[in-house]
Amino acid sequence: MAVxxxxxxxxxxxxFFALILVCLILLTPADAIYQCYETNRLTNIFFITGAxxxxxxxxxxxxxxxxxxxxxxxxxxxxxxxxxEKEDVNKSVRRLVKEGLARSAVIAYQARxxxxxxxxxxxxxxxxxxxxxxxxxWGHVEHPGWSSPASPDLPDLPYRVVIxxxxxxxxxxxxxxxxxxxxxxxxxxxxGLSSDLTTQSLPDTRVVExxxxxxxxxxxxxxxxxxxxxxxxxxELGVEFLSLYEAARFSPRELHEGExxxxxxxxxxxxxxxxxxxxxxxxxxxxxxxxxxxxxxSFIGPSDEEGETDxxxxxxxxxxxxxxxxxxxxxxxxxxxxxxxxxxxALQSPVSGLSFNSGFAPRDPRRTPSTRSLRRVxxxxxxxSGGSVIRLAQPRSPTDLPYTxxxxxxxxxxxxxxxxxxxxASSRSDITTDAVGDKAxxxxxxxxxxxxxxxxxxxxxxxxxxxxLHDCATCTxxxxxxxxxxxxxxxxxxxxxxxTHILVATGKSDWVRDVADETGSVMEAxxxxxxxxxxxxxxxxxxxxPVPDEYHMxxxxxxxxxxxxxxxxxxxxxxxxxxxxxxxxxxxxxSLTTTTPLGSSGKENEAPAETPDLPHPAATSxxxxxxxxxxxxxxxxxxxxxxxxxxxxxxxxxxxxEFERHLRPLGLYRDMDDTRPGGVGIYFISHVGGHKxxxxxxVYRRRDFDWYKRGEEDEGAAQGIWLARVRPEECENIIRYTxxxxxxxxxxxxxxxxxxxxxxxxxx
Numbered sequence: 001m002a003v004x005x006x007x008x009x010x011x012x013x014x015x016f017f018a019l020i021l022v023c024l025i026l027l028t029p030a031d032a033i034y035q036c037y038e039t040n041r042l043t044n045i046f047f048i049t050g051a052x053x054x055x056x057x058x059x060x061x062x063x064x065x066x067x068x069x070x071x072x073x074x075x076x077x078x079x080x081x082x083x084x085e086k087e088d089v090n091k092s093v094r095r096l097v098k099e100g101l102a103r104s105a106v107i108a109y110q111a112r113x114x115x116x117x118x119x120x121x122x123x124x125x126x127x128x129x130x131x132x133x134x135x136x137x138w139g140h141v142e143h144p145g146w147s148s149p150a151s152p153d154l155p156d157l158p159y160r161v162v163i164x165x166x167x168x169x170x171x172x173x174x175x176x177x178x179x180x181x182x183x184x185x186x187x188x189x190x191x192g193l194s195s196d197l198t199t200q201s202l203p204d205t206r207v208v209e210x211x212x213x214x215x216x217x218x219x220x221x222x223x224x225x226x227x228x229x230x231x232x233x234x235x236e237l238g239v240e241f242l243s244l245y246e247a248a249r250f251s252p253r254e255l256h257e258g259e260x261x262x263x264x265x266x267x268x269x270x271x272x273x274x275x276x277x278x279x280x281x282x283x284x285x286x287x288x289x290x291x292x293x294x295x296x297x298s299f300i301g302p303s304d305e306e307g308e309t310d311x312x313x314x315x316x317x318x319x320x321x322x323x324x325x326x327x328x329x330x331x332x333x334x335x336x337x338x339x340x341x342x343x344x345x346a347l348q349s350p351v352s353g354l355s356f357n358s359g360f361a362p363r364d365p366r367r368t369p370s371t372r373s374l375r376r377v378x379x380x381x382x383x384x385s386g387g388s389v390i391r392l393a394q395p396r397s398p399t400d401l402p403y404t405x406x407x408x409x410x411x412x413x414x415x416x417x418x419x420x421x422x423x424x425a426s427s428r429s430d431i432t433t434d435a436v437g438d439k440a441x442x443x444x445x446x447x448x449x450x451x452x453x454x455x456x457x458x459x460x461x462x463x464x465x466x467x468x469l470h471d472c473a474t475c476t477x478x479x480x481x482x483x484x485x486x487x488x489x490x491x492x493x494x495x496x497x498x499x500t501h502i503l504v505a506t507g508k509s510d511w512v513r514d515v516a517d518e519t520g521s522v523m524e525a526x527x528x529x530x531x532x533x534x535x536x537x538x539x540x541x542x543x544x545x546p547v548p549d550e551y552h553m554x555x556x557x558x559x560x561x562x563x564x565x566x567x568x569x570x571x572x573x574x575x576x577x578x579x580x581x582x583x584x585x586x587x588x589x590x591s592l593t594t595t596t597p598l599g600s601s602g603k604e605n606e607a608p609a610e611t612p613d614l615p616h617p618a619a620t621s622x623x624x625x626x627x628x629x630x631x632x633x634x635x636x637x638x639x640x641x642x643x644x645x646x647x648x649x650x651x652x653x654x655x656x657x658e659f660e661r662h663l664r665p666l667g668l669y670r671d672m673d674d675t676r677p678g679g680v681g682i683y684f685i686s687h688v689g690g691h692k693x694x695x696x697x698x699v700y701r702r703r704d705f706d707w708y709k710r711g712e713e714d715e716g717a718a719q720g721i722w723l724a725r726v727r728p729e730e731c732e733n734i735i736r737y738t739x740x741x742x743x744x745x746x747x748x749x750x751x752x753x754x755x756x757x758x759x760x761x762x763x764x
Contacts, residue, residue, distance in 0.1 A: 023308040101138040145254030167219045173209045178203035241266040271402040452492035452747040471729035484669040486692040495753035497764030498594035499536025503564040505545035509684040515542040520557035525577035533588045541685040567717035568592040569630040582623040598757040629714045631677040634701035640684035645691035658731035677708040693724035722753040
């Protein structure tokens with residue numbers, strides 16, 4: 001109170017005396033002006049007034065300059081604190097500073113570990129710690145290409161995987177529009193399918209053929225074809241959807257959530273707008289199919305030789321007849337995609353006499369769809385993909401979405417592996433013994449396959465989709481410009497066979513030229529110590545697997561390390577150079593080999609005395625070494641020895657980066673310290689031969705990626721696949737088909753060697 005009174009008195013006294021001073025200052029010029037007025041000296045009045053005004057202006061300028069100079073000088077003085085206090089900044093800046101500090105305090109409190117049971121009491125005392133769920137203080141957090149786990153309708157959804165399946169869903173929807181074949185009775189169910197499928201009548205195969213998308217047809221061409229048939233309405237939807245789809249599918253930049261929702265909104269509109277074909281078009285398709293069937297059974301007549309033209313009729317989308325001249329009633333197999341850029345180029349459709357704006361031309365003779373592919377709503381591609389993340393759904397109301405998401409990466413990954421195992425088992429009967437150069441291995445009953453395309457299953461666009469034929473479009477990793485490899489030599493059949501592959505952990509990615517020259521190493525003890533296993537040829541490699549902690553504390557030449565045995569997937573711990581003979585005698589000699597039949601295969605007809613004793617080397621009483629099964633479901637080995645060839649040192653890190661990028665969305669990537677079972681490990685290894693075919697990639701994979709869930713016996717790697725000339729853009733399909741399904745993409749160009757214990761096949 002006393003401070004306020006003192007401030008009031010000071011302010012009042014200041015203004016009072018200032019007013020008196022102003023009055024005294026103005027008194028002198030006022031008296032002079034009055035005297036001049038009385039004496040009629042008007043000129044002097046202007047001089048006196050002007051002089052006082054100029055003096056006042058100069059005084060104001062000097063005062064303002066002084067204030068400006070003082071403030072700049074004070075501002076330039078360094079401060080030991082951040083000038084954000086009330087006296088340092090103006091009110092608007094201070095308000096922004098306080099809001100930012102409060103936001104940071106809330107985020108810091110929410111992020112720190114605490115007992116959440118007491119949050120209610122804390123929030124009752126500190127209301128500022130409450131969070132608005134609609135507008136959290138940290139704002140909207142978004143990862144391009146992946147939805148938030150907290151999203152109410154798209155939890156943890158990879159956008160690109162969904163986008164890749166859209167063409168198959170459009171085809172499935174289009175095929176479902178085919179009318180039932182009235183002349184085809186409901187067939188019996190020879191495959192034991194469910195009754196709800198077998199009770200449905202088969203769709204007309206002639207219409208299905210027109211609505212299906214060939215493997216060589218792009219989505220733009222297919223949308224144009226469906227639009228010309230009247231299956232997509234309105235036609236403008238196709239153009240708008242294609243612009244967003246192609247930007248999302250082929251752009252190196254990942255989509256944001258808003259862009260993905262816009263694309264899926266158009267996709268839903270297209271599915272809702274797809275309608276059955278007009279009856280005149282259906283009749284014309286059936287008539288055309290009948291004509292082609294009759295034409296294929298007839299000879300060329302005179303009119304055909306003379307090039308006579310026929311006048312045929314075309315049903316427009318409105319049902320009106322339009323005469324069209326056609327030089328041939330047979331569909332053209334020529335692709336006109338290169339000359340098409342829109343919907344305005346008229347091309348002959350597969351229907352005789354129908355002039356559609358499409359480049360669609362099915363292959364002749366016409367293929368016969370299987371019973372499964374002709375079921376309603378099921379497409380040849382989408383119906384068989386057990387790993388889809390999005391599928392068609394029957395909406396119950398106009399506002400419902402015509403599709404639903406299937407969370408593959410959280411719940412259904414094992415279906416992909418199980419389907420691949422079934423395909424491998426079914427394809428075993430495809431290997432015949434009359435192949436040129438095939439011969440039986442005397443003891444194990446294995447076959448040596450001389451052809452690169454018969455050792456493993458190959459990808460099939462009809463089963464795996466057309467993406468299996470194309471490299472990754474989003475790959476940004478490239479080899480150096482002068483990365484040259486040999487593309488002329490034949491790869492397959494030039495590699496000597498091996499029984500056991502040993503990976504010695506060194507913690508390094510590069511070694512001396514010959515790893516056996518590593519002084520005091522396990523490699524030296526095995527290679528130069530004359531240790532040879534009794535169960536076949538040994539392949540020895542150094543690897544970048546981490547060494548145990550005891551390695552750094554032991555003396556040189558006595559350092560213990562870990563060893564991975566393949567194909568048995570066994571990790572032997574604490575192996576020293578002195579214990580290398582124990583490793584060979586008690587583990588390598590008793591472990592599974594590349595020619596050990598999987599399970600009981602190949603042993604049913606053997607005498608008991610000839611049955612090899614193959615106990616799992618978990619522990620033994622005659623050696624101090626211990627072992628445990630490797631948790632990996634598959635391993636990818638990359639040659640990275642720069643001292644032997646610079647190309648390996650360049651390619652291995654680039655390929656590893658790409659393999660990791662495609663394994664992480666699947667939840668299958670495992671680093672060197674990750675012991676979770678069922679994943680895929682990636683390791684660098686030493687020289688394996690054939691550097692001029694870089695990059696060399698060796699894949700060991702189990703038959704069942706979920707063996708640990710079923711408590712089954714560890715049967716080791718079912719397949720070993722050695723690839724060469726691998727490039728970064730091929731990593732995506734190698735993961736999807738080779739690592740996960742055991743299928744090859746380019747066997748004639750990349751396969752060097754391999755074995756298949758399940759089918760009893762080797763390349764040597």
